[in-house]
Amino acid sequence: MPKKCHKTSVGGQALIEGVMMQGPKGMATAVRKPDGEILTEYHEIKHLRDKNRFFAVPIVRGIVGFVESMITGYKCLMYSAEVSGMEEIEEAEMSKFEKWLTDKLGDKLMSIIMGIATVLGFALAFYIFAYLPTRLFGFIDKHTVADLEPFRGAFEGILKIIIFVLYMFGVSQMKDIKRVFKYHGAEHKSIACYESGMELTVENVKKSSRFHPRCGTSFMFVMLILSIVVITIVSFFVPTEIKKDIPILWVFIRLLFVPLIMGIGYEFIRYAGRHDNLLVRILSAPGLWMQRITTKEPEDDIIEVGIASLMAVITENPEDDEIK
Numbered sequence: 023m024p025k026k027c028h029k030t031s032v033g034g035q036a037l038i039e040g041v042m043m044q045g046p047k048g049m050a051t052a053v054r055k056p057d058g059e060i061l062t063e064y065h066e067i068k069h070l071r072d073k074n075r076f077f078a079v080p081i082v083r084g085i086v087g088f089v090e091s092m093i094t095g096y097k098c099l100m101y102s103a104e105v106s107g108m109e110e111i112e113e114a115e116m117s118k119f120e121k122w123l124t125d126k127l128g129d130k131l132m133s134i135i136m137g138i139a140t141v142l143g144f145a146l147a148f149y150i151f152a153y154l155p156t157r158l159f160g161f162i163d164k165h166t167v168a169d170l171e172p173f174r175g176a177f178e179g180i181l182k183i184i185i186f187v188l189y190m191f192g193v194s195q196m197k198d199i200k201r202v203f204k205y206h207g208a209e210h211k212s213i214a215c216y217e218s219g220m221e222l223t224v225e226n227v228k229k230s231s232r233f234h235p236r237c238g239t240s241f242m243f244v245m246l247i248l249s250i251v252v253i254t255i256v257s258f259f260v261p262t263e264i265k266k267d268i269p270i271l272w273v274f275i276r277l278l279f280v281p282l283i284m285g286i287g288y289e290f291i292r293y294a295g296r297h298d299n300l301l302v303r304i305l306s307a308p309g310l311w312m313q314r315i316t317t318k319e320p321e322d323d324i325i326e327v328g329i330a331s332l333m334a335v336i337t338e339n340p341e342d343d344e345i346k
Contacts, residue, residue: 028217029296031345032335033236035095036206037102041328042095043209045335046342051098052331054323056107060330065101067094084288085281091238150189152277155181156269171262175254183246187312194315207232207317208328216332227325232317235294235302239316240309245287247305252279296345 034043040053049067052060070086071078077086155178162177163170170177193199214230215222234240253276257265265272294302320328336343 028219028340029345030213030217030336030340030343031295032213032216032332032343034209034213034331035091035098035238036202036209037098038202039106039205039327040102041205041209041212041331042098042102043331043335045332046337047335049094050331050334051101052327052334053102053105054327055105060327061105062330062334064334065098080289081282081285084285087288088284150185151182152273153270154185155179156273160266160269171265173254174265175257176250179246179250179253182249183243183308186242186246187315190312190315200318203316203318204320204324205327208320208324209331210234210237210313210317211320211325212328212332216336222329222333224322224325224329227329228322232319233310233313235306235310236291237309237313237316239312240294240306241287241291243309243312244290244305245283247308248283248287248290249276249279252283292345 030045032043032045034041037051037053040051042049042051044067048064050062050064052062055061069077069090071083077083158181159170159174159178163174194203208227210232211227211230212222213234214232215227218230220226220230256275256279260272260275264275290305294306
């Protein structure tokens with residue numbers, strides 16, 4: 023078993039009735055099937071950084087890694103929906119019109135639906151987290167005696183954080199999402215148990231923490247905090263007329279800096295995974311707090327899935343997955 027306070031590079035993602043993990047043995051998913059069996063399978067994964075050293079350069083690797091994780095995460099979610107029987111449930115609940123579409127379009131229907139859902143999802147995310155804060159700031163600035171323009175970057179960043187927290191809290195109240203968040207908790211607790219040097223058993227995992235500094239939730243919060251700093255600096259170089267009169271252009275200017283913020287955030291998360299100092303604790307605190315919303319305490323059967331996914335990707339030598 024790993025030494026005490028082992029800092030592992032293993033990470034994963036909660037799925038529908040399952041958990042995905044990536045480690046020295048590759049990527050594996052463990053999904054609970056309708057009959058109660060846990061199906062553990064390995065999946066091929068190709069990283070751009072393995073093909074070109076440029077994609078492994080600090081900052082750049084964070085941008086590439088984020089895009090790859092989005093693509094991989096989507097594929098794993100679709101896979102878990104199929105294995106867990108979710109697709110059969112949805113098929114049984116389909117309306118006559120939906121069944122007619124399925125008969126006419128067959129397998130293409132799901133691709134069309136997911137394509138439309140993806141476009142609508144990105145459009146909604148753009149509006150809520152990029153355009154809405156700008157419009158809200160404009161409204162508040164217009165109805166305030168004081169000139170808030172010098173504080174636009176910080177103000178919009180704070181509004182974005184408030185919107186993000188409210189959004190995640192609202193989503194967390196959905197029944198299906200609550201269950202996914204339990205698998206998220208099982209993923210974290212399994213890794214925490216492994217890092218502490220305890221044997222990977224249900225009882226040991228139950229005693230472990232469900233909060234982890236390398237979580238995607240922490241990454242999102244670090245990005246939001248960094249965006250306040252970066253956009254505040256950028257704001258000083260953009261004419262006030264553009265920010266006030268052409269808000270959509272100001273939004274796109276901010277979006278140009280998202281890759282940079284993403285890359286810096288990734289490097290911090292890696293640093294936070296290896297260190298425990300005052301700076302790390304301060305910057306990690308908001309993300310760890312948010313994990314109280316995005317992770318839930320899992321039941322024993324959910325913990326078993328988390329353990330199965332972790333066991334599938336680690337070796338007997340902890341140094342194989344030590345964070346470098």
